[in-house]
Amino acid sequence: MKGKVLIVEDQADYRELLKLHIQDDYQVLEADSAAACKESWRRPTGCRAAGCQTAGRQRPRGPAADHKKRWPETEVIILTGAPNDDQALPWAVEATKRGAFNFLRKGDRFDREKLLTDLKNAVDHKRQNEEAGALRRALETISGTVSPVFQSGAMREVVRTVERIAPSDVAVLITGESGTGKEVIGDLLHAFSPRSKGRIIKINCAALPRELIESELFGSVKGAFTGAHSDREGLFRQAEGGTLFLDEISEMPVDTQSKLLRVLQDQEVRPVGGKTAYKTNCRIVAATNRKPEEAIRDGKLREDLFYRISAISVYLPPLRERREDIMPLANAFLRRFASQANRVINGFTASASERLTGFDWPGNVRQLQNEVQRAVLLCEGDSVDASDLSVMKVRAAGEEPQDTNFTLLEGVERNAIVQMLKETGGNKLETAKRLGIGRQTLYNKIKAYGIEV
Numbered sequence: 001m002k003g004k005v006l007i008v009e010d011q012a013d014y015r016e017l018l019k020l021h022i023q024d025d026y027q028v029l030e031a032d033s034a035a036a037c038k039e040s041w042r043r044p045t046g047c048r049a050a051g052c053q054t055a056g057r058q059r060p061r062g063p064a065a066d067h068k069k070r071w072p073e074t075e076v077i078i079l080t081g082a083p084n085d086d087q088a089l090p091w092a093v094e095a096t097k098r099g100a101f102n103f104l105r106k107g108d109r110f111d112r113e114k115l116l117t118d119l120k121n122a123v124d125h126k127r128q129n130e131e132a133g134a135l136r137r138a139l140e141t142i143s144g145t146v147s148p149v150f151q152s153g154a155m156r157e158v159v160r161t162v163e164r165i166a167p168s169d170v171a172v173l174i175t176g177e178s179g180t181g182k183e184v185i186g187d188l189l190h191a192f193s194p195r196s197k198g199r200i201i202k203i204n205c206a207a208l209p210r211e212l213i214e215s216e217l218f219g220s221v222k223g224a225f226t227g228a229h230s231d232r233e234g235l236f237r238q239a240e241g242g243t244l245f246l247d248e249i250s251e252m253p254v255d256t257q258s259k260l261l262r263v264l265q266d267q268e269v270r271p272v273g274g275k276t277a278y279k280t281n282c283r284i285v286a287a288t289n290r291k292p293e294e295a296i297r298d299g300k301l302r303e304d305l306f307y308r309i310s311a312i313s314v315y316l317p318p319l320r321e322r323r324e325d326i327m328p329l330a331n332a333f334l335r336r337f338a339s340q341a342n343r344v345i346n347g348f349t350a351s352a353s354e355r356l357t358g359f360d361w362p363g364n365v366r367q368l369q370n371e372v373q374r375a376v377l378l379c380e381g382d383s384v385d386a387s388d389l390s391v392m393k394v395r396a397a398g399e400e401p402q403d404t405n406f407t408l409l410e411g412v413e414r415n416a417i418v419q420m421l422k423e424t425g426g427n428k429l430e431t432a433k434r435l436g437i438g439r440q441t442l443y444n445k446i447k448a449y450g451i452e453v
Helices: 012-022 034-042 063-070 085-097 112-143 153-165 182-192 210-218 254-266 292-297 303-309 323-340 350-358 364-378 404-423 428-435 439-449
Strands: 004-008 027-031 052-056 075-080 102-105 172-176 200-204 243-247 283-288 312-316
Touching: 004 012, 004 034, 012 027, 012 112, 075 112, 102 112, 153 182, 153 312, 172 182, 172 303, 182 200, 182 243, 182 283, 182 312, 210 254, 254 303, 292 303, 323 350, 323 364, 350 364, 404 428, 404 439, 428 439
Parallel strands: 004 027, 004 052, 052 075, 075 102, 172 283, 172 312, 200 243, 243 283
Antiparallel strands: none
16 A cells, blocks of 8 residues: 655646656645645545655745644655755754654755655655554553563563564464453464564354354355355455464354365365455464364364464463462553543552452453442542452461451352252353353353362
């Protein structure tokens, strides 16, 4: 996709000359005044989304500097008609202070190749900033801050592994319990890769009905099945040149896994009901909250597909196995949610910290994030206390219970799950339906209560 360049120049002939120089490489917009420049930025087709701005005959205090201040994501190159270097130099210094990417002379000293080079560098710089912004957002999702706050060696090693393998096109399988951040690791792999200029398309294989998942993945042609009223573009097509993230791949129907394996081996996709296939070029990143060996043993994951998608595996340890990360994450989440709620909350009391670090977090980082958000909303003081938390410290063997009401509720819930599992013969899906809870919630509670199925 071509970058956008807005040329601001009051002389029509010079504006046209600049356009001729760059129109083969960039999408060019024009403005003949400061007012027209501002108006072009308000339009959806203006330059806010991408590109650079060249401003002819503009002093640094003109519209170019103003737009850099209002839209800092856009790079500005200033072209001046100053007659000599003595007059041009003060403008260049001032323009640089105000954030201009570069400063060029017009007239006899105008250098076309220098302009093209500066435009290319400016557009590349902007794209790198956008990619870095996406990466910062991904890191913020998993760690609560724009810089990883992990204290554990295990998570630091995960990040180092991602940095090493991201530049390649090798398929990656991310494993770990729900809530550990598998999707965010997929975002990091994409953001660090050469495919970051393309799209990352995500699908939760457990969320789609069996009869629709093949159409969603591979696409379909009109009339291929009931309700197929038009051709459908599949996710492989949408992820062309980018990354396709297959979440909960062990929940994909086995026959669909067989067709997916064929696609990965041949690099060709045949839409459902179609007679011809098309070549595909996207990186596959898959994730599962099951242990792969157990999923293969239970017939949930084809062994040959597992070997195809797991050239490299990344394991995310649960939060209970890296307790040194709990408080750094909790404090990072606290700062974020307190700021969003316009609250001044200084941190956690000693009892609250003990409660947080003593809990096993069956829902992992996601559960911790939700707990901190809840505490921010309920906290009445300037620090989060243990009474503001809904979780309880896990008792060591032989330790007396600290909260009788919680223990009774815990016991009732555990007994209800055990009884329902007996009635359904250990069928977790049916158990979850009868209890009126989500399947993943049931898995988390089974693990948290140590229930043998």
